[in-house]
Amino acid sequence: MMMFPRKEIVDRIKKDYPEGTRVELVSMDDPYSKIPEGTRGTVRCVDDTGTIFVNWDNGSGLGIVYGEDSCRKITECPICKKIYSGHPALSRKDNKTLICPDCGTREALESAGVPKDEQEEIIDTIHKGV
Numbered sequence: 670m671m672m673f674p675r676k677e678i679v680d681r682i683k684k685d686y687p688e689g690t691r692v693e694l695v696s697m698d699d700p701y702s703k704i705p706e707g708t709r710g711t712v713r714c715v716d717d718t719g720t721i722f723v724n725w726d727n728g729s730g731l732g733i734v735y736g737e738d739s740c741r742k743i744t745e746c747p748i749c750k751k752i753y754s755g756h757p758a759l760s761r762k763d764n765k766t767l768i769c770p771d772c773g774t775r776e777a778l779e780s781a782g783v784p785k786d787e788q789e790e791i792i793d794t795i796h797k798g799v
C-alpha cells in the first residue's frame with residue numbers, strides 16, 4: 670500500500686521542482702531501475718501524488734517517488750555543464766541565460782579580446798585565489 674503525501678506537500682514539491690529544473694539522482698529505491706546515483710536529468714512534471722517525473726540524461730523517464738526515492742536540485746552551467754555553487758553570471762550573449770562564474774569570466778575576457786589560452790590562465794589564477 671503506497672502512502673501518498675498530503676496536498677500541502679505535493680504543492681510544495683510542485684513549487685520546488687518546476688518544469689525544466691535540473692536535478693541529480695541521490696537514490697532510487699528500485700532494484701530494477703537502471704539509473705545510477707548521480708545521474709542528471711530535467712524535470713518534466715510533478716503529478717498529484719508528488720512523484721517527480723524526470724527526463725534523465727541517460728534516456729530514462731522514471732519518476733522520483735515521494736518518500737522512497739530522492740533527488741536534489743543542481744545548478745548546472747548550460748555552457749560547460751559543470752555544477753557550480755555561488756552566484757551565477759548573466760551571459761552577455763543573450764542577457765538572460767545564467768551561466769557559471771567561470772563562463773561569465775570567459776565571456777568577459779572574450780569580449781575584451783583576450784585569447785583563449787590566456788583566458789584559461791586567468792581563470793586558473795582566480796581559482797588559486799592569489
Ligand SMILES: [Zn+2]
Pocket residue numbers: 746747748749750751768769770771772773
Ligand atoms: Zn560554465
